[in-house]
Amino acid sequence: MKPITEIDGAPASASPVVGIDQTAGNFSYKVDYAFDAGTGLSEDTVRYISSVKKEAPWILEFRLKALKTFWDKPMPTHWATKDLENIDFQKIRYYLSQGQKPKRTWDEVPDDIKKTFERLGIPEQERKFLAGVEAQFDSEAAYSNIKDIVAKQGVIFVNSTEGLREHPEIFKKFFGKVIPTGDNKFSALNSAVFSGGSFIYVPPGVKVAQPLQAYFRINAENFGQFERTLIIADEGAEVVYMEGCTAPKFSTSTLHSAVVELVALKGAKIQYITVQNWANNVFNLVTKRGVAHEDAEIKWIDCNIGSRLTMKYPGVVLKGERARGEVLSIALANDGQHQDTGAKMVHAANNTTSNIIAKSISVGQGRSTYRGVVHIPKHLKGCKNNTECDALLINTNSRTDTYPAISVRGDRNATQHEASVSKVSEDMIFYMQSRGLTEAQAMSLAVNGFINDLARQFPMEYSVELKRLIDLEMEGSVG
């Protein structure tokens, strides 16, 4: 057994000014990697990743084409933050793993990796309320298991490598179709170097009673994680997928750039829940989009608490009649953080409806941004969109921005967008203090109240977790 060295075991300063627990994942263990693509990005990096995964030639071709697209595309800094220019793609490690085959039981997982996930409480959660878990450690899943009862229903829950190798007839058809390689610079990067992530197929009519979960862990410094997830819910199927993520806080920045594609066929329902709690030096640049066919429903629940810069706009293409898309988004931006989040709703059939509710909290010098697109093209009728964005600013130097874009054609559709910016009312804090609460408790209550109607819609375990994360202790920061 390899010796385990704890590099940075103790949680960093609890940041008493803001008191939000963004440090739960701030530890790392030394791990010896059997596979390492080295530092920097080139065709060789891509070929290395493809060869250790023993991929079919078409996948390597797909990757190399994507790499070219990535080099060709400019940084989107004409609308996005200039902070993106601080990413040095040649200083990142693109592939690190101990092996390509995930273990089916926690006992088989190497101790150094297992210790990480135990500390994060993953095996415990799996026993309690999950139908299946995949735990990704840097580039590959270290553990992947699905409960027998779910597997017997024909549900497939594997990582991307396995999915493409063992079930090409199911996954190849949709892979890269919802989010084409050239969608944006970072989806192209992901397409070139992707590794890990979940491929899920739920057969017609199967309703997966408990959520499937993936946990993403970055352990190595200067590492880039590029998982790829594809979820297909066949006709009338239902599935809830949850993902969590953490990384230790290194002195240099880390990149996480995932691509997540969802396909909800006729009458299917997919709910995708993210609680993003990366360390605040992670660039989190993620492309997430789903296609909802006739009568299908896709719901993104997206909570962004960690990272240095998050740019993520979960989208739904409403392709079939009466399809429904929803994005519920909570973002919390602390000192040194920029949560640039939002939603994208593309209506492409009659009588489709979409709903976006975004709430953001900016603390200290944190900056939260809502960016949205609602598109209702020509000759559709009965399409409706509702968008609500509320921003809460805690300190005098907190910042929030709202940049929606709404395009409507024709007179048979309706959209409404509303946004507001406010602070925690002094009256409210005063009232609670007069009832014996401390200022910090009052503030915490007020902030939790602000997100309560959204948090209520989450599965219980997650809403409890979220409340804990947003347990504010803000002595003296009011006014």
Place this chain on the structure above:
Amino acid sequence: MASLTSHSATTVGAFTAEVFAAHLARVQHLPAWWLDRKRAAYDRFAALPLPKRTDEGWRFSNLSGLSLAGYKLAEPINHQQVTKQDLGAPGAGTLLLANHQLVYAEPLAAKFTQQGVIFTTLQEALLKHSDLVRPHLLAQPSKLGSAKFVALHEAFLENGAFIYVPRNVTVDLPLGVFHYASGTGTALFPHTLVVAEENAKVTVADFFRSSTGAGAQFACGGNDLYAGHGAQVTYLAMQDWSRETLSFQFNATVARRDTRVLSINLHAGARQARHESFSQLQAPGAHSEMLALTIAHGTQEFDQRTLQIHQAPNTSSNLLYKNALLDQAKTIFSGLIVVDPDAQKTDAYQSNRNLMLSDEAEANSLPGLEIQANDVRCTHGATSARIDAEQEFYLESRGINPTQAQELLVFGFFEEVLGKIENSQLHDSLAEIIREKFKA
């Protein structure tokens, strides 16, 4: 100057260095500082590229419609071609400029001139009141994407109107300025500069029209509104250029302490019209109200970009842009409220309402906020929908025929803005422009 000819024709279009030289020759008598600024502006215009697809400030805009080719400088016209019937409501004074020439004026009453009020052409103001004009004329930066076209406006600005109201003076009736473009291919660069000193009060109405059968024209106009401490400025602009015209209008408003600035823009004419409005609330108590009505017909495109910057505490602003869309018309509204870090107690509102009256119309809304202070009240909203079926049903149930019912409801939609005009004659003349447009 020789180097300027090297700029490719595609970015300067008809406005080549030779044409600029011809324009300068016409205004040689104006002060040297102004001519220097014009030369610098021409260099900027020629050096800047045309908008590109990736420019955020031009998102959704039809860039191919922005070609500057095929236009010519306004030629002198026969005074008789313009009749006084073109004038609308009587007021405290009127100027009628046709192809930049003053062709008719109803001067200010003596009671105003004695108090020091100035109402004259921009050329005369540059000659006689250079010190009053210089600090305010095109003094604000261009922040909404049209730096190139603002430079073009400054370079070729030939004439316009200048209104100066000294401190504590109230001009109770509106001042009217008519900008008239005659002749096919004419390029017009109208400008209105309003300077209201401390506690002054004034209402100015700008009318923009083309001669009948004018065909394609190019209009690149601007207005600067300066409201000193405690001043109240009301500004109305009625844009009714020919339906083939490419139009730009640039507004810059500066609101000092305890001011009230109300601007109302009515957009009816042009093939493609871009309007940029930039309001700066510079001192506590400043209040700016930005209202606009657009009736978009046929294949017209109205592209409205606004920026309201709150630079001081306790300022407020209210923006309401209402668009009625018919046929294959297209509108773009892009607004941004910026609250600077120290501008606590800001109260800002921004709203864009699109009334869809056709199944082929297209409305784009980009309402934005950038807030850097926490003790603020900022909200915005954007809606797009057709006429409320219940309201329509109610009117019809009362015996009103569907066409009339629709007209009533559309007027109801506009009245929210029109109702802000205190002067009833101005209110009526705006309502009349809207009615005519609906008949057409």
